[in-house]
Amino acid sequence: MRTAAAPVRTLDAHSVAELRQAAQELLAEFGTSAASATLLERVAQTADAFSDTLRHHCRPVDTADGLYVLAGLDVDGHNLGPTPTSWADAGDRGALHDITLLLLATVMGNPIAWEGQQDGRYVHNIVPSPGHEDEQTGASSTVLLSPHTEDAFHPGRAHLLMLSCMRNRDNIATTAASIRQVRLDEADIALLTRPLLPILPDDAYTEAQGFDGGSPPLVPTLFHAQDGLTLRFDPAYTPLADASPAHRAAYRRLEDELARVSRAVSLNPGEVLVVDNDMVVHGRVPFRARYDGTDRWLKRASVGVPGRRSRPLAEADEHGYGQAAVEAYDRSRAGSGAYGQSRAATEASGAPDAPDAHAS
Ligand SMILES: O=C(O)CCC(=O)C(=O)O
């Protein structure tokens, strides 16, 4: 694991104040961060009016790291209350920070919710939960959360993953590894760009795991996008035993390379890690939870970037195991008045990457 620091973008005082005021006003108006069509509409209006300086802080990743840390937000640990022991108990705890994250996500693109996860909320709570210690999900603790693409099983998965830190007293690190920093030979890349294995729904999607509406689509692990390689990777949910020995060996070499270039990012309260989910796989080091209200607490948002062409067009044909990605805004956003659109999995994936979808 490398120790090289992640690129940090420190928000200026004016941008911090802009965000704080906007989030406070929205929370006062709605009293909750649970998304309704009217809240989403007001979030979009507010985000559209943000200063160019704030928007510039939120520009796309611009280095091969495939990530950055936005620093400088206010998180007052005293007023926040105790860390919940489950997302289901979190409710509106830290709602001001949910709204802040939703605003930032809306500047960066189109926030995504999942009907089958955390009550369909756009901002998830990532906290260790009793009984889930050994899982490969955000609720685990004692196991290494192995490097993965977020929601890798689904064609409507995020382009950007945002992790906003509320509390991290023990400096527990998120891990991140960029495909743009690995070294692989051409033969391995050629093998791993072939659609040979499925990626099955992870344990956060129990309903999708019971899906019987079609066989699991075979997907490539690597993809040659216009600006370089992208990846779709989740070894814990990939049936590698079904692969040929040569394929398995290539996959292992990719895993080893990702481990070699992996870096640890330990977030402080008020920092938001922004990860490009096409370039970077993320995970987390193991830790011991206390369940006494002082545990690590992150807020998470997933974001689609309209017009991005970082994925194979064939993803448009995937069933997504019956899970619908719910995008906060109609693609064009302007004037449609359509907020919180639940769309079919195939639609969710196809249009953003289609050559004629957007001028980009
Ligand atoms: O806890 C972390 O640092 C990352 C957890 C994770 O994989 C996620 O929230 O998607």
Ligand SMILES: [Fe+2]
């Ligand atoms: Fe994750």
